[in-house]
Amino acid sequence: MRRRLPGERVGAAGVAVGLRPPAAEDGDPEGRRRGAGLVALKNVRKGEKLLFVPPPLVITADSEWGCAEAGEVLKKNSVPDWPLLAIYLISEASLMGSSRWSNYISALPRQPYSLLYWTRAELDRYLEASQIRERAIERITNVIGTYDDLRSRIFSKHPELFPEEVFNLETFKWSFGILFSRLVRLPSMDGRVALVPWADMLNHSCEVETFLDYDSSSRGIVFTTDRPYQAGEQVFISYGRKSNGELLLSYGFVPKEGTNPSDSVELLLSLKKSDKSYSQKLEALRKHGLSASQCFPVQITGWPVELMAYAYLAVSPPSMSSQFEKVVKFYFEKYNVILLFYHYKASISLQLAAAASNKTTTRKDMRFPEIEEQALQYILDSCESSISKYSKFLQESGSMDLDVTSPKQLNRRLFLKQLAVDLCTSERRILFRAQYILRRRLRDLRSGELRALTLFNGLRKLFK
Numbered sequence: 001m002r003r004r005l006p007g008e009r010v011g012a013a014g015v016a017v018g019l020r021p022p023a024a025e026d027g028d029p030e031g032r033r034r035g036a037g038l039v040a041l042k043n044v045r046k047g048e049k050l051l052f053v054p055p056p057l058v059i060t061a062d063s064e065w066g067c068a069e070a071g072e073v074l075k076k077n078s079v080p081d082w083p084l085l086a087i088y089l090i091s092e093a094s095l096m097g098s099s100r101w102s103n104y105i106s107a108l109p110r111q112p113y114s115l116l117y118w119t120r121a122e123l124d125r126y127l128e129a130s131q132i133r134e135r136a137i138e139r140i141t142n143v144i145g146t147y148d149d150l151r152s153r154i155f156s157k158h159p160e161l162f163p164e165e166v167f168n169l170e171t172f173k174w175s176f177g178i179l180f181s182r183l184v185r186l187p188s189m190d191g192r193v194a195l196v197p198w199a200d201m202l203n204h205s206c207e208v209e210t211f212l213d214y215d216s217s218s219r220g221i222v223f224t225t226d227r228p229y230q231a232g233e234q235v236f237i238s239y240g241r242k243s244n245g246e247l248l249l250s251y252g253f254v255p256k257e258g259t260n261p262s263d264s265v266e267l268l269l270s271l272k273k274s275d276k277s278y279s280q281k282l283e284a285l286r287k288h289g290l291s292a293s294q295c296f297p298v299q300i301t302g303w304p305v306e307l308m309a310y311a312y313l314a315v316s317p318p319s320m321s322s323q324f325e326k327v328v329k330f331y332f333e334k335y336n337v338i339l340l341f342y343h344y345k346a347s348i349s350l351q352l353a354a355a356a357s358n359k360t361t362t363r364k365d366m367r368f369p370e371i372e373e374q375a376l377q378y379i380l381d382s383c384e385s386s387i388s389k390y391s392k393f394l395q396e397s398g399s400m401d402l403d404v405t406s407p408k409q410l411n412r413r414l415f416l417k418q419l420a421v422d423l424c425t426s427e428r429r430i431l432f433r434a435q436y437i438l439r440r441r442l443r444d445l446r447s448g449e450l451r452a453l454t455l456f457n458g459l460r461k462l463f464k
């Protein structure tokens with residue numbers, strides 16, 4: 001039997017009951033970017049259950065293997081779900097027509113569009129300003145590490161079941177790329193992870209909240225629409241409340257600027273090596289599993305209170321050393337909450353006020369008012385240093401990759417560059433907002449202090 005390499009495409013995707021893959025004539029201007037998706041064939045009401053994929057047609061860690069011996073070896077070695085599914089996909093793909101999943105596998109993309117497929121040089125060139133670059137490098141390293149581990153522990157001992165020409169790093173990257181961009185967690189099946197053929201043709205929209213799940217009444221995987229659709233409209237689900245960076249990392253796309261309410265940017269804060277209390281501060285952080293450099297997610301509406309705690313600790317003078325432990329403990333153990341920007345009494349837009357859902361707690365007492373100004377200045381400095389990196393990239397990107405001598409390379413480069421420009425623009429936008437809020441708060445603090453000082457001097461003169 002000839003083995004087909006995973007990802008070799010043989011035929012088009014698309015079966016449909018009630019839904020069909022969108023076509024060019026649907027007039028969806030974003031359609032080309034999203035690839036195939038599903039379209040309503042008739043009007044759909046809000047609250048309707050759509051799709052229905054029965055459990056035997058879902059791929060999980062318990063699915064039956066075309067090559068049963070390979071499955072048994074992996075189970076005996078207690079291989080966890082993710083690598084098990086990655087190997088399962090490669091194994092089934094290599095069986096070609098004799099795999100029960102051959103139609104599904106042949107419709108999968110040959111190169112899933114995640115950052116796994118960016119070379120190190122591409123990550124360095126286009127994503128230097130964004131912390132997502134680090135996350136991508138970490139992910140690629142993990143995939144390589146997982147493959148190396150399986151090769152030395154299992155594949156090398158059973159070469160007849162796991163031949164190198166089929167089970168190699170290239171095919172691993174492909175199958176992990178497929179998992180990152182298509183695997184779903186099904187809450188009603190104890191959070192089990194699964195590939196759901198056909199349902200995984202659904203594209204993501206930041207404007208919907210609905211997701212795939214097992215429905216016990218119909219005994220299948222469905223999703224419940226949270227808005228109506230007209231016949232011919234593309235139907236969407238949510239891949240989760242992910243930032244633009246996370247969507248690029250796993251799914252290879254960036255939503256349009258300003259359309260993702262879950263968007264955030266990672267801000268890197270670090271202790272200064274020259275800090276006289278460096279080692280005591282580091283010790284206080286380490287006790288809580290934190291390190292000298294930490295990333296914190298900043299959203300357009302606010303940032304986690306932990307970021308503020310880190311800033312307080314970073315600027316605390318040696319005279320406060322007895323409090324270092326307290327600063328970290330106070331915030332990191334008790335309050336895992338978002339500190340909303342409107343807290344800072346900056347001009348509060350209605351949009352921001354609306355963002356203060358009851359799920360979010362806010363705290364007013366900063367507890368260390370004597371160093372608040374330095375802490376805010378410290379965050380502002382980190383914010384501005386990050387903004388300048390984004391601005392440098394965005395400025396230089398205009399003249400990048402204009403070489404037309406290699407059209408194939410050029411297309412890829414332009415595609416990746418556009419994704420990076422979209423990501424950097426959206427991340428910088430959040431930092432600009434944080435910068436504005438911080439500047440206003442610092443100005444208010446300083447003018448308040450100035451007023452207090454003038455009043456004090458006035459009183460002094462009076463009593464002289």
Ligand SMILES: C[S@@+](CC[C@H](N)C(=O)[O-])C[C@H]1O[C@@H](n2cnc3c(N)ncnc32)[C@H](O)[C@@H]1O
Pocket residue numbers: 033034035036037109112113114181182200201202203204205250251252253254
């Ligand atoms: C679960 S699949 C959805 C089906 C996919 N469009 C296809 O053609 O096979 C996820 C992939 O679809 C694409 N995608 C999903 N939602 C998108 C969106 N809103 N914008 C751009 N691409 C999207 C991305 O390439 C992503 O990796």
